[in-house]
Amino acid sequence: MAYSDKVVDHYSNPRNVGTLDKASEDVGTGLVGAPECGDVMRLQIKVNPETQVIEDAKFKTFGCGSAIASSSLATEWVKGKTIDEALAISNTDIVKELALPPVKIHCSVLAEDAIRAAIGDWKKKKGVEETASVAVAAH
């Protein structure tokens, strides 16, 4: 399968690989996917408690090149955004940016889920009310 240059670049030089302190009050962790399905993404965010701006993001992904690229891109995009801005990132944005082929759209959905799961985890820790817009779509 011929990937776009952007997928190859993110795969070859993934951004923000690593682990944040899961126990920290300001860190939200999202773990999505399943080993049986061939992809598992873990995306973490570190949120400034005053400004609600995402100051840092890290990821680790088990999956194909598109899954790695999607999660790498997701960490780049959420950094510097507020929680609400990060929630506005949709999988179609990721598909467009990486020019993912149709069979790989799944990977972008997973990345969107990972962002939402990380934010959800952070909100739970902070005791922030879940709003309708945060609800993770089941699929």
Next chain:
Amino acid sequence: MSTVAATVEVPKGVKLPIYMDNHATTPLDPRVLEAMMPYFTTIFGNAASRNHSFGWEAEQAVENAREQVAKLIGATAKEIIFTSGATESNNLAIKGIAEMYRERGNHIITQVTEHKATLDTCKKLEKQGYKVTYLPVKADGLVDLEDLKAAFTPETILVSIMYANNEIGVIQPVAEIGKLCKEKGVLFHTDGVQAVGKIPVDVIKDNIDVLSLSGHKIYGPKGVGALYVRRRNPRVQIAEQINGGGHERGMRSGTLNVPGIVGLGKACEIAREEMVEETARLIAMRDHLKQRFESVLDYVHVNGNMDHHLPGNLNMSFVYVEGESLLMGINDIAVSSGSACTSATLEPSYVLKALGLGDDVAHSSIRFGLGRFNTMEEVDYVADKLIDVVQKLRELSPLYEMVKEGIDLSKIEWAAH
């Protein structure tokens, strides 16, 4: 910044890309090409033209090739039917026998790890009212002979079990299967595509009634194959699936692919003469590759019984790394992945699953297919590069990190998606 891009040096004498996917196809041996060349241009006759020298010459070449193919598998020339390849051979064998012996019974036995050319043919026959038993395999990929014994019914007319598996390289106990079939008076077909020319195959010793083989898996041309059909004890009858001029004793009509057939014959001759030497070389390279991985990496394991194994095959799981991303990191090396991340279903290899491998491990598997033209220098480069990329991807793998922390992955409630 972390990077997956490999930093392994290419040793002198190694030309990239490296081809190590010889189960899929093999390059044509230059000696085969040389033998074929005249039959495209100067000796171009139709082997069925009986009334001039152009036809006679072509026919002579075909009969010579028939001898060469027969000799490789211990058959006689009259028992060789030329086809377009092993998919056609499997179709002709299974459908042809099912149709011809319908009055005797309607039951066929095969196994779950067969090639699709056999499985899909059997599925089609099921739609036509035949009953098919798909035998499971043991964790090492071998068929359980007790299962086979238990599967026979008075209606059974055919057993079709491959000689050696294309993904995991496991060689089935063909002679014993053949013996069982003989005792039961049931015909035995074997898909010999991966075995013929690689290991000694003898249709008499192995009690084989019908055998499929292919040119392009043994350094011959694509688009040509053969079917061995036993002529005595018992005389096997096959209903033709393609009608026409009654070529190939009526079993397979169509103008003969003379250059292809000449190439197949030459490929068989070379395989027979060089098999012993080639086998030793392939085993040395394969074992070296395996040893390199096992000495450096943790969480790797071999799929398929290594005591009953094709010399050039190595199927390994690099757990906690996904196969397709692994292939992406070694894009100057041609191998295959048991991961099916590229397919719409996301289902990993059905052969690996049949061994009882979890989907996660099946997604992490790579098939190496060593062949005649690979070198030890290439093997070392492949090992270096694979190890490098596996290590880098594991730094990226949340699963590897969790396992290293002592977390039991099976206890995690994964979100289905």
